[in-house]
Amino acid sequence: MELIKSFTRVHSRLKQRIMKVNFVLSAALLVLGLIGLSSCEDEVSNVPTAEAVKDITGSWKVVQLTRNGEDLSERLDLSGFRIGFNSDGTYTLANQLPFIADAPGTYKLSDPQYPFALVLTPEGVEEDVVARFQFPMVKGKRQLSLSFSLGCESNTYQFNFERENQN
Template identity: 95%
Template sequence: MKVNFVLSAALLVLGLTGLSSCEDEVSNVATAETVKDITGSWKVVQLTRNGEDLSERLDLSGFRIEFNSDGTYTLADQLPFIADAPGTYKLSDPQYPFALVLTPEGVQEDVVARFQFPVVQGKRQLSLSFSLGCESNTYQFNFERENQN
């Protein structure tokens, strides 16, 4: 009986020591996410509405959005988009953004798009999803940075 108790106590001590060493190891792992940098000129590579690809139906070649380092943006050409005038922008959170907030000049309310920043086929993309008036229609614009290597 004493041997079982001593053995059980020794295993318990070793187990607790092992758990605490795992905690130390996990806490030393760097988990900081980099700040998302969207500055530059972005061109549309795909446009969908409710999952249907509209890229072949519309001329997307001229539409650009330029995000400047001073927090302003400009638009080139016109497409159905959540903003139709230049203005200011910000990400909902610099490291873990879930939304892009645009404030067009002359507009009282911000316009918000769902934000994703994936790498697709080795190229960084900027994906913005939003509705234009009719909540049952969701548009998704997939952009690539121009002159991206």
């Protein structure tokens, strides 16, 4: 009987020591894990989140013209028409096609980072003319897409331009 009591005491002490060792190991692993996590560099915080200002300066040539979704590029000679946007806020037109503006003037984007419209003010005209603005990448090249109506509201024209001197 004495042997059983002695065995029970030893067993009880052994259980307590095992529980202490488990507790100490768990605490040590938790501390090491927290140290490891806090030492990691947050790569996401190094990613720039500000949208770049849209730069449309340069000479742009027409690569596609549609009216109400129908491609007019084959019917019209688009090769000569250019619109040039200068860094001083002015624009020029060359070899005019029917377009939203018929004279050189000034331009501005509705918002420099997130533009949805291009506002043109032709010389000698009191009112601004506005075109819907998109600036997509197509086949690795930046395009400038302007949509507007000329006269009849039911006809929507879309001019897709590529920068001529794109590097």
